[in-house]
Amino acid sequence: MSVETLNQIPPKVKICGITSLEDALAACDAGADAIGFNFAEEAKARDRYIDPDKALLIVDELPPFVMTVAVSVNEDADTLLEYLTFMDRVQLHGEEPDEVCDAIGSEAIKVFRVTPDFDVRAMEDYAAAGAYLLDAYAPDARGGTGKTFDWDVACCAVALGKPLILAGGLTPDNVAEAVRRVRPYAVDTAGGVESAPGKKDHAKLRSFIDNAKRALLAAG
Numbered sequence: 001m002s003v004e005t006l007n008q009i010p011p012k013v014k015i016c017g018i019t020s021l022e023d024a025l026a027a028c029d030a031g032a033d034a035i036g037f038n039f040a041e042e043a044k045a046r047d048r049y050i051d052p053d054k055a056l057l058i059v060d061e062l063p064p065f066v067m068t069v070a071v072s073v074n075e076d077a078d079t080l081l082e083y084l085t086f087m088d089r090v091q092l093h094g095e096e097p098d099e100v101c102d103a104i105g106s107e108a109i110k111v112f113r114v115t116p117d118f119d120v121r122a123m124e125d126y127a128a129a130g131a132y133l134l135d136a137y138a139p140d141a142r143g144g145t146g147k148t149f150d151w152d153v154a155c156c157a158v159a160l161g162k163p164l165i166l167a168g169g170l171t172p173d174n175v176a177e178a179v180r181r182v183r184p185y186a187v188d189t190a191g192g193v194e195s196a197p198g199k200k201d202h203a204k205l206r207s208f209i210d211n212a213k214r215a216l217l218a219a220g
Contacts, residue, residue, distance in 0.1 A: 009216075010213045010214075011215075012033040012187075013031065013034070014032065014036055015035055015189065015190070015200070016069070016071065016188055016189065016190040017036065017048035017194070018035050018036060018050070018058070019049075023199070023202075025062075026205055028066050030206040031209045031213065032209060034066065034067040034068070034088075034089075035066060035069065036070075036188070036190070037050050037055040037069070037070055038050060038071040038190075039052055039075075040071060040072055040073035043071075048198050052083065052086075055086075070084075071093055072090055072094070073094035074095060074096060075094075077103035088107070089130070090107060090109070091109040091111060092108055093135075098125050101129050102128045104128075104129075105128050105129075105130070107130060108128070109129060109132070109165065110123075110129040111134075112135070113134075113137040114150065114153050114154075115137045120157050120160065123157060124160065127162075132165065133165040134165070136167075136168035136169055137149070149168050154184065158182060165187070166182055167189070170187055171204075172211055175211050176211045176215035177215075180216065193205045
């Protein structure tokens, strides 16, 4: 499928930072295409960490056709492959070498945090990944910061031809504009639909997903 064709269809929506079955099912009921579980220890500081064994119990209760994603930071290939025994994808949110991405292949989602001097061409070093994800940079946290970044960078990343997931400060209020400007394959949020760290606001979930899915219809 060409980039042009991808850019004409509604984006997929991933809801990340899921820590409970209640929130997972609410996201699915609202129309989420993917659910993200954060296995990185540093996520404990923002109450978005979930133990893989607990995540597995939630996965077993999900409806069919909802993709599950293990979010990890600087794990080795063996650990990532273990996650893939019960998850559909692994999201590499650290400084993983391209060899790790090569070992996982198309089931990897490689994350890039956009700094002021970010070079989109560097993403192509991870060509084995099935998708790229762009997030805002913060010196003290990987993801879930609530910060946005220059969406013109994301537009350039879309042109690489790899499915692009747009993250970074997306909320029900700005996701439609982001979709119309970037035309990403998917959008991703965690804090943008929370009532408290690690707890989803179900009304915000519905609004975010609805606004993302309808954005291109409104654009004509």
